[in-house]
Amino acid sequence: MEITTVGAVVGLVITIALIIKKIEAAYAMMVGALIGGLVGGAGLVNSVNYMIAGAQEMMPTIIRVLASGVLAGTLIKSGAATKIAEEIILVMGERRALLAIALSAMILTSVGVFVDVAVITVAPIAISVGNKLGYSKAALLIALVGGGKSGNTFSPNPNTIVAAENFDVSLSSVMVAGFIPGLVGLAVTVLIAAYIHKKRKLEDHEFIEDDKDVVTVNLPSIVGAITAPVVVIILLMLKPIFGLEVDPLVALPAGGLIGMVAMKKSKEMREYLSFGLKKMMPVGILLVGTGAIAGIIKASQLQYDLIALVEIIRLPEFLLAPISGILMSAATASCSAASAIASSTFASTITKAVSPLAGAAMVHAGANVFGTLPQGSFFHISANSVNMNLADRMKLLPADSLVGFAIAVTSTIIYGLIL
Template identity: 45%
Template sequence: MDGLTISWIGALAGLALAIILILRKLNPVYALFLGAIAGALLGGATLNETIQVLTSGTQSVMGTVLRVLAAGVLAGVMMESGAAETIAKAIVKKFGGGKAILALALATMIITAVGVFIPVAVLIVAPIALSVGHKMGLSKIALLLALSGGGKAGNLISPNPNTIAAANGFNLDLSQVMMAGFVPAVFGLAVTVLVASLIKRKGVLVSEAEAANQNEADESNYPPLKTAIVAPLVAVVLLMLNPVGAILGIELLESFKVDAMFILPIAGIVGMLAMGKASKILDYSASGLNKMTATVLLLLGAGGIAGLISKSDLSTQIVGIIEASGVSGTLLAPIAGILMGAATASTSTGVILATGSFGEAILDMGTAPLAAAAMVHAGATVIDALPQGNYFHVTAGSMYMTIKQRMGLVPYEVLVGGTMTVVSTVLYGFLL
């Protein structure tokens, strides 16, 4: 098995088959596994070698899977307690209608940044956006760009599966990757607000019926803001103790090395206690686990096809093309993120494939692990909102948009993700 090298043609064929099957509505997990099997066989592997390729690939993502499952506790607490909604409403209320686009983008960014999945963050803020959009005469495409762009920015600095995958793929602490995404995320937020403001009258407006159709949730059991922010605040403080200690040279803080697998559940439990929801610990953790299950299965499927690509000479071929073109080898990291994110229409799956398939080649070209993680992570946000992915359809439904209307948003999302990738590449690939 160690000497096995699968043909790059087989690897590409397997990846293409997986994408086609996903577009044909086959469950993405099965599509990825079938693509990996077909690619390995076409690339010259025997049946036994094919099983070993899949096994080694799925084993490589187990560290990420464990941390994603642990993050389910924090996610469950934020979503089920109403804490996420409390934070979102507080931000929008603070900024008022005059700065609606900034408020909506910032709200989605923060909700995503504190550990809520980006599709769920969009669903949480969408009813507020529809109501505000109708009152202010804002178009749906501008509203959804505010939500999606803000969510993309938040995703770069969140303890979500994509960030966990980027950290684990290059053997880094989660906090390091979160901090590395901060500056690109700020640029992403700024571009989101600017572009959304420019197109706020473009396209279909929110109808009165759509605005009226937003059922007001029972907020009587929602926690107040001062307790709603406890869980994410504890998570951020604990995650940042080590890197802050290293920066400031404080030995006590620098010696605090606790993995995110412990920190995220602890933050969720502390937040639960602060909100007086201790009796709900079983319900919230079960809900968080259920929400993570689909992501975990997808990560295993991605691990299978990453095993295929890593055992092929595809990365060697791509490196050869980059060297022949005279382009800096540093660009392999963002290119890998962009291609894999687009192929799977998923940031987290794209990061898994990019790190598992091209990670070694990226590091061999002289790129530092943190720079590689930051650039791959940002790259995976560029073209990840395509029809073969769940995010595309969930966000379209949240704003009552047709497929055609939703496709019209993709170029603007590419602009936001592209900005964050360019900033990340310049900052970590060339300046630092």
């Protein structure tokens, strides 16, 4: 039994509406999935079965995401993330302030810090620099958000993990595939931020209160701070270099634990593990809801109708990869959820036109485009990071979406046309 396209679309629309109404995203996706299945003609029993099957397919990803909490907890609670950001800005200097801010957010995200946490971590430093040099909040925020998006394209974060999982390719290969698109995203970010700086009048600045999760005192040395991400990168790169595969389930927590030892923070292990798990639990729960609605979409005619639409307007078949990621990011305003839904639903179809790695890279790049829409949490977190009101934050949506489009277009050119 298949669910109609109308049912799948109704489920997505209801999900978006509930998220905008501030209903917890996981519950919104479950409700949307159930109603979508019923409207699509599956009946109550079959709708529930599709939802459960979809959630079950997410379990390997959820386990890896929870394991990544060891790395995240270490980087954030030890002050390593803050130290890395400070060092980058110090080395780059005031003349390259916008580049330094964007680069800091990019690097923190790329080594496994969640993009919203990376923005919160760098924001106080960015505002301090901005106050000295006269940068507006708009320019600073674009540098932060664009840098975070750019780093997200080649990070060991849940969005990359789930894309690799569903296309059955290694996490390291998806990370490498996102590197050049990420650099293009960084360049576009700096250009847009510089343009905004020239066009917008300087606003009144307020120092934000330190986020309670961001450590600003007793920071480790820079060598100790980079140990955890360096170990993770080395372990993940063993497969493409030497053919020795180390699963992210091992590599991510191993990097975190070795980082604790390098920073002489072993006594704080329980605190870091607890913090990291708490940070990842909401993501794990979100992925359960994501799996539920993905199960409905996967069992529907939507994917076939999208393919038919691509054929009717004579688009190359490989464009289904970035388009599906972009559409799902617009629906969920979450890169992780978009990667999960698009990759689990369309992977088998996409791989008929391109290689699994190319499909994973393009879907993931597309999923980064609309991750800052108002129905998602990142929109509000990013606004609060620089004390910006929501009306002004809305005005910047075209700019940070343009960064995402630059990433998606670059990935599509490389993996859809060239390779």
